[in-house]
Amino acid sequence: MKNKYIIVVLIVFSLFGIMKIVNASERNDAKYKSEVGQINSDNKTNDEEENFKETNADSKINDDNATSTTVRSDDEDKNNKEDDNNDDNKISEEHRNTIADVVFKLKEAGDRDDEISDEIKVIADDQATSSIKTEKAMKEIENRSAFKTFLFGTDYKNLGALRSEIVTTDNNIGRLKKASEKASDPAVKAELDTQIEALKNVQEKTDSFIKTNESKFALFGWLIRIFSGE
Numbered sequence: 001m002k003n004k005y006i007i008v009v010l011i012v013f014s015l016f017g018i019m020k021i022v023n024a025s026e027r028n029d030a031k032y033k034s035e036v037g038q039i040n041s042d043n044k045t046n047d048e049e050e051n052f053k054e055t056n057a058d059s060k061i062n063d064d065n066a067t068s069t070t071v072r073s074d075d076e077d078k079n080n081k082e083d084d085n086n087d088d089n090k091i092s093e094e095h096r097n098t099i100a101d102v103v104f105k106l107k108e109a110g111d112r113d114d115e116i117s118d119e120i121k122v123i124a125d126d127q128a129t130s131s132i133k134t135e136k137a138m139k140e141i142e143n144r145s146a147f148k149t150f151l152f153g154t155d156y157k158n159l160g161a162l163r164s165e166i167v168t169t170d171n172n173i174g175r176l177k178k179a180s181e182k183a184s185d186p187a188v189k190a191e192l193d194t195q196i197e198a199l200k201n202v203q204e205k206t207d208s209f210i211k212t213n214e215s216k217f218a219l220f221g222w223l224i225r226i227f228s229g230e
Contacts, residue, residue: 091209092138098202099131102195106176109191116179120192123175127199130168134206137161141213153218159210166206173199 103124110120137158144155176196183189 091205092135092142095138095202095206096131096135098198099127099134102198102202103128103131105191106195109188109195113183113185113188115184116182116188119175119179123172123179127169127172130165130172134162134165137165138209141209149216149218151219154213154216156214159214162206162210166203169199169203169206173203 106120106124106127110117110124113120140158141155149155173196176192176199180189180192180196183192
């Protein structure tokens with residue numbers, strides 16, 4: 001075990017060393033480029049300045065004509081970035097919206113059957129609370145640094161939280177099945193069964209989300225396996 005800790009310490013110090021070298025290299029490169037640019041600027045001749053003015057004047061017309069095209073291009077780039085961000089957060093937002101709809105319909109169904117009304121509302125509130133925890137864990141996983149994931153793997157802590165919420169949802173499904181059996185109104189029973197299927201679908205998507213993220217490649221994944229005893 002002592003050897004394991006020694007290995008970890010050596011690796012951590014190596015990573016810090018690499019990051020410092022990279023940062024220092026980037027700063028030196030930026031400084032060198034700045035100095036070279038300043039020297040070139042100071043050495044410009046009057047002829048070069050005149051040529052620049054002439055070129056600038058000739059290109060002004062072209063710049064004016066290209067303005068509308070540039071604006072459209074910028075708008076398209078902005079929209080594409082927004083779409084990418086939406087894709088990144090799609091799963092957590094989809095989960096939130098789906099559960100919000102389920103909770104609303106469960107409470108609505110409970111209001112139509114006095115015998116199980118209180119029970120259904122308690123289950124709905126419990127699922128709403130679980131949904132908040134699930135969405136938070138999903139977002140933290142979705143927003144995790146790609147570099148950090150590449151080095152050390154995914155956010156295992158939040159994956160564990162998601163597994164716990166799957167268990168909570170499974171328990172709520174069992175409670176809803178029992179409530180459905182006690183429903184006196186066939187329409188209420190049908191609605192409860194529909195929402196039970198919706199929760200099962202949510203479970204499947206959450207489980208798929210977990211498997212997708214836990215299978216991501218990690219450069220130091222072997223280090224994690226050492227401490228987990230694999």
